Amino acid sequence: MTDTGEYSEVSQLRTRCTILESQIDILQKQNADLKATITLLHPDKISSTDTKIKSGWKDVPKVGKFPQKDDGSFQV
Numbered sequence: 457m458t459d460t461g462e463y464s465e466v467s468q469l470r471t472r473c474t475i476l477e478s479q480i481d482i483l484q485k486q487n488a489d490l491k492a493t494i495t496l497l498h499p500d501k502i503s504s505t506d507t508k509i510k511s512g513w514k515d516v517p518k519v520g521k522f523p524q525k526d527d528g529s530f531q532v
Contacts, residue, residue, distance in 0.1 A: 495502045
């Protein structure tokens, strides 16, 4: 005969672990998105080794850097 209290505790812990793992995945994605946004907004102060982040800028002489694909998401 199995103790149902012990099974219930194990089940609850597994559920909590699954929820926490899901939250970690979401936070890691949000962190990556925020790093990309900050790097794009402040390229002179923030640098990144991610080539996708750096490749999105066009340098206009005597004016500055501008996003090559401006969808309006980086409005200040």
